[in-house]
Amino acid sequence: MNRTFKVMVSPVSTQVFPVVVTALTIRPERVVLLTTPKVEIFTKLIKRALLFAGIEVEERNINPYSFNSIKEKTKDLQNPFLLLNCGTKFTAIALFRLFGEENAYYYTPEGKIIDFNSNLLEKVSQKLVDVELHSQMYGFEIVEERQDHEKIRMREKLTRYIASKPSLLPVLTKLYLKGSARILPNEFAGLAKKFEVVVYRGGKYVVLDREYIGGKWLEEFTFLELLKKNFYDVRIGVKVEWYEKGVINEIDVMATKHNQLHIFSCKTGKNVKEIAKHLYELEELTERIGGDFGKSFLVITENIYVKSPPRREDFPNAPSVPYKVAPSTWNEYYKTEEGQRFKKLFRIYNSFKYLHKRASLLGIEILTPEILKRNLGGRSGA
CATH class of the missing domain: 3.40.50.10770 (Hypothetical protein VC1899 like domain (Restriction endonuclease-like))
Structure with a gap:
């Protein structure tokens, strides 16, 4: 200039x-x-x-x-x-x-x-606006955020292991609900003990960090992945308060890149209807905090993200006609073991289709750990 x-x-x-x-x-x-x-x-x-x-x-x-x-x-x-x-x-x-x-x-x-x-x-410059400056622009103040970044980095190996193993999700759910388990997959048990998430005591594995098991691992994965992708400013576990209003909102992960605010909401639960309701809150929050250029993302686990219906080749005995044409035939099929599996997968697919449609209408992008690893590196405008 x-x-x-x-x-x-x-x-x-x-x-x-x-x-x-x-x-x-x-x-x-x-x-x-x-x-x-x-x-x-x-x-x-x-x-x-x-x-x-x-x-x-x-x-x-x-x-x-x-x-x-x-x-x-x-x-x-x-x-x-x-x-x-x-x-x-x-x-x-x-x-x-x-x-x-x-x-x-x-x-x-x-x-x-x-x-x-x-x-x-x-x-x-693409590194002009950090989260603090953005907060000044849009009328909110960061009143609290996680500061244990060293701990997050220390157990990164465990976090990435969980993110790469969708089969672990039912194990984590049971562990979270019961607080202990007698048997855990060997590699997971070893890492969880090493990083003091569980301890082996009295013949069973006892949870030491229940919040991490219950879903904080996904927030930490998102945080670590954004740092890896060179986002300018990344914050985790943030509470923001609106100036002169006393209203507080909690945000799992927020970051700036290309001077735009990116908001990430991380959900590990299976209740898609509850997650869908949360989308409206996320959209409103992004509009208020992110302004004209804000972006919002819903990060979910692989067990929810099912973009395609069950493949016919995997279910050779499934009726060839639609359910509406022959409901009795389908109901008989659902009584079989194969039919139960088909019904479960189809229900998950329909739930995700509903969630994806709502998110698209609200301008929210849905990510999984795998998608987050592959994408989001060079996206966004300036």
Whole structure:
């Protein structure tokens, strides 16, 4: 960037992200926010974030539909940088008329700051916004988060072993519910003892870390995998509180990459209907915390993620006609051992199809440990 700017001017609207990211990129001495009572809360959020980043901020109230008002409130500014993403179209046109095309710029979702002829002024750094700064932008504060990162890394071998063995899930469920077991798979038992998740006592394995067995392992796997994929800032076990509201939300894993906030909710249970209900909470939370560019993910275990119905070649005795055509034939088939297996798999498939449909409608991506390992490396815009 060849030019330096003393003053950046931006109208205020509900879009907080472009203003903050642009200011952090061009680093003006001062940012002037043209605001109205209607967007007061968003002005506060922008100001809080920029002050947090060490940039001076000034608020000026305007009538966004009055050229004279806009002219009067900006007449003292010399050659300012105009960010015209936000505010009313009238305000943008007025500023364009007052200061000229050479001063007008726009932030694109691809992370570029361009002029109105699409010439690139600056490419925004992909490591500009961490979770703390994002919290300032969107009006929440981190009040608690897990700090035992050393412990998480220490038992990474156990966590990755569990994630790679879907057959272990019923074992973990029983262990969690009963608190002990007389027999465990040898390799799992050895790792669980080594990392003090269970202890062998009185002729049985006794659970020492019930939360880990009950599902924290999936959160830790997600945390470790995001670190491996070079997400800029990764937090686990986070509690956030909304400014001036006292409302607290819990988030399993949150991270930033390409300046976007990514929220991960991890579920190891088999009750798909309960998980589906949670999707609406996750979608609302992402919209409030993540803003215009936030992304949300539901991380589930392999036993729930069944994208295809049972294969006919695996069930040679299954009736060749649909259930609606011959229900009695199917009911007789379900009484057989093969039929029971078919029915169970088909029920799991239908449950996942329902879950996937809901998630797609809400813009939530569903992941498993295996999908998380393969993907999410270079995704996301800037």
